[in-house]
Amino acid sequence: MHFLYTVLIDPFVQIAGDPRFFVEVLTGGLLTGVMYSLVALGFVIIYKASRVFNFAQGTMVLFAALMLVGQMEMGAPAWLALGTTCGVMVGLAFAVERLVLRPMVNQSEIILFMATLGISFFLEGLGQLMWGGDVHTLELGIPSGPLTLGGILVNKLDLVGAAVAGLLVTALALFFRWTSVGRVLRAVADDHQAALSVGVPLKVVWVIVWTMAGLVALVAGIMWGSSLGVQFSLSLVALKALPVLILGGFTSVPGAIVGGLIVGATEKVGEVFWGPALGGAVENWFAYLLALIFLLFRPQGLFGERIIERV
Amino acid sequence: MAGDGPLLRVNNIEVIYDHVILVLKGVSLEVARGGIVALLGGNGAGKSTTLKAISNLLKAERGQVTKGTVEFEGERLDRLMPHQVVRRGVIQVMEGRHCFEHLTVEDNLLTGAFARRAGRTSVGEDLDRVYHYFPSLKRRRRSLAGYISGGEQQMVAIGRALMSRPKLMLLDEPSMGLAPQLVEEIFAIVDRLNAEQGVSVLLAEQNTNLALRHARYGYILENGRIVLDGPAQALRENADVKEFYLGLAGERRLSYREGKHYKRRKRWLA
Numbered sequence: 001m002h003f004l005y006t007v008l009i010d011p012f013v014q015i016a017g018d019p020r021f022f023v024e025v026l027t028g029g030l031l032t033g034v035m036y037s038l039v040a041l042g043f044v045i046i047y048k049a050s051r052v053f054n055f056a057q058g059t060m061v062l063f064a065a066l067m068l069v070g071q072m073e074m075g076a077p078a079w080l081a082l083g084t085t086c087g088v089m090v091g092l093a094f095a096v097e098r099l100v101l102r103p104m105v106n107q108s109e110i111i112l113f114m115a116t117l118g119i120s121f122f123l124e125g126l127g128q129l130m131w132g133g134d135v136h137t138l139e140l141g142i143p144s145g146p147l148t149l150g151g152i153l154v155n156k157l158d159l160v161g162a163a164v165a166g167l168l169v170t171a172l173a174l175f176f177r178w179t180s181v182g183r184v185l186r187a188v189a190d191d192h193q194a195a196l197s198v199g200v201p202l203k204v205v206w207v208i209v210w211t212m213a214g215l216v217a218l219v220a221g222i223m224w225g226s227s228l229g230v231q232f233s234l235s236l237v238a239l240k241a242l243p244v245l246i247l248g249g250f251t252s253v254p255g256a257i258v259g260g261l262i263v264g265a266t267e268k269v270g271e272v273f274w275g276p277a278l279g280g281a282v283e284n285w286f287a288y289l290l291a292l293i294f295l296l297f298r299p300q301g302l303f304g305e306r307i308i309e310r311v
Numbered sequence: 312m313a314g315d316g317p318l319l320r321v322n323n324i325e326v327i328y329d330h331v332i333l334v335l336k337g338v339s340l341e342v343a344r345g346g347i348v349a350l351l352g353g354n355g356a357g358k359s360t361t362l363k364a365i366s367n368l369l370k371a372e373r374g375q376v377t378k379g380t381v382e383f384e385g386e387r388l389d390r391l392m393p394h395q396v397v398r399r400g401v402i403q404v405m406e407g408r409h410c411f412e413h414l415t416v417e418d419n420l421l422t423g424a425f426a427r428r429a430g431r432t433s434v435g436e437d438l439d440r441v442y443h444y445f446p447s448l449k450r451r452r453r454s455l456a457g458y459i460s461g462g463e464q465q466m467v468a469i470g471r472a473l474m475s476r477p478k479l480m481l482l483d484e485p486s487m488g489l490a491p492q493l494v495e496e497i498f499a500i501v502d503r504l505n506a507e508q509g510v511s512v513l514l515a516e517q518n519t520n521l522a523l524r525h526a527r528y529g530y531i532l533e534n535g536r537i538v539l540d541g542p543a544q545a546l547r548e549n550a551d552v553k554e555f556y557l558g559l560a561g562e563r564r565l566s567y568r569e570g571k572h573y574k575r576r577k578r579w580l581a
């Protein structure tokens with residue numbers, strides 16, 4: 001009886017009692033969610049164009065952040081380190097196409113998935129080999145610290161993160177909509193075979209999407225790294241992208257964003273208001289519970305592919 | 312050399328799917344420059360497989376040309392990637408249309424220009440040319456291809472292929488699932504493309520009557536082998552073709568046994 005009270009009634013009483021605190025918690029959650037969105041976005045870009053589920057996306061975030069911070073620790077100026085890291089991510093895309101995807105063309109999805117598992121371990125090992133396993137602090141001069149906005153307390157860094165994510169998504173949307181490469185990527189996502197038949201070179205498509213995913217990973221790595229430090233747990237945080245994808249749909253860019261926001265917000269609110277009643281650590285499992293519920297009731301996700309049926 | 316010889320020469324090819332399923336058992340055919348050639352045969356005869364062996368789309372379906380060669384303008388196609396084949400001027404319009412359903416009609420057409428890496432103006436000209444041949448597409452240019460009619464989708468598929476400036480189009484059953492009236496309209500446009508733009512056509516069809524009215528030469532494929540070929544006129548008048556493909560059996564229907572006998576005879580012919 002008492003338990004039911006603490007789960008069903010008490011949290012709402014608290015929320016009603018201090019709505020401003022609730023909004024703060026919610027905002028914090030949404031801003032964390034933006035980070036999840038960024039990682040999920042990388043998955044979506046690759047999955048849409050090639051139906052490859054890239055398990056290595058999280059590790060790419062870590063790897064990009066490590067490349068960046070490692071060079072800066074060696075004294076390279078930020079712009080140079082950024083430039084080289086971009087170059088490395090592009091190089092990675094070429095390498096993945098040449099060494100992994102091309103030899104495995106026409107293999108089933110599960111085999112390609114396994115291959116990305118391999119890429120993930122390889123990148124993690126390489127990162128560790130090059131830059132060691134310590135926590136690195138990433139200092140790019142991005143403003144951080146608390147800020148009061150209309151009476152609500154937020155972290156500046158989170159705001160910058162949200163702005164960057166917003167810009168990135170807008171840029172991507174414009175790219176997909178208005179450029180000829182973007183058009184071809186949409187075509188490939190729609191009908192892979194037809195794209196082949198009109199002469200779209202698949203290896204070019206692969207290099208492009210892996211490059212895009214690599215650069216998105218770099219952005220995510222910078223934002224995550226600036227707030228948590230660059231460390232190996234980064235690739236674990238990225239695992240949250242999986243429930244985000246289940247919520248948003250694997251092929252939807254808006255889905256990745258909305259899914260990330262939902263996961264970020266609900267788990268934070270759950271943690272703060274329901275955590276005490278449920279024994280804490282709600283943040284660790286709530287996203288997966290949410291994903292499970294979605295799998296049962298809406299397996300295609302919120303923005304799953306619209307299937308056109310003509311009558 | 313490019314000048315003489317046929318545009319396309321398929322030389323005794325054998326195709327195997329999944330390393331074990333032998334589907335084409337030695338198919339040879341030729342398409343002359345500026346020609347329209349029909350490839351006829353019933354379900355599963357191997358028409359689509361033959362076209363995919365030429366365009367090299369076979370590889371994406373785990374098919375393989377294990378014997379023979381495909382030559383286009385004297386150059387071998389069978390070792391190229393599909394996009395390289397398209398750049399050489401050979402494009403396949405796949406069976407079942409395969410439009411990009413979530414793209415607009417115009418975006419569908421524009422994807423056809425991608426392989427050519429053309430500039431904006433020349434793409435604009437090509438687009439106008441497609442709209443000239445398919446005026447109804449111009450009216451629907453902003454509609455999603457998934458929502459237009461089947462006939463319009465077939466036009467999109469052909470128009471999209473046209474955007475690559477092909478020398479040879481491989482049309483796979485363009486009549487499938489369309490009303491006779493529309494089929495006539497589409498075939499008339501194909502004839503015009505052939506006459507005015509000099510696009511050669513290899514046409515796979517189940518509809519023998521229709522195909523032989525538009526083609527100048529025909530091959531009949533059965534069970535992965537060419538069993539008969541000749542000028543369209545001659546095929547139309549061939550008694551066996553009449554009975555088995557044109558549905559014009561004379562006074563009596565052939566029994567199943569006689570059908571078997573006929574098949575055996577044809578095999579010797581081939």
Ligand SMILES: Nc1ncnc2c1ncn2[C@@H]1O[C@H](COP(=O)(O)OP(=O)(O)OP(=O)(O)O)[C@@H](O)[C@H]1O
Pocket residue numbers: 328329332334352353354355356357358359360361372373374406517
């Ligand atoms: N990807 C594949 N894997 C295995 N077998 C295949 C594959 N594609 C086609 N086949 C087989 O090859 C044979 C020829 O098929 P194909 O599609 O070339 O015939 P078709 O003449 O185009 O027939 P239809 O008129 O029905 O389109 C059929 O027996 C078919 O089952």
Ligand SMILES: [Mg+2]
Pocket residue numbers: 358359360406483484
């Ligand atoms: Mg077919």
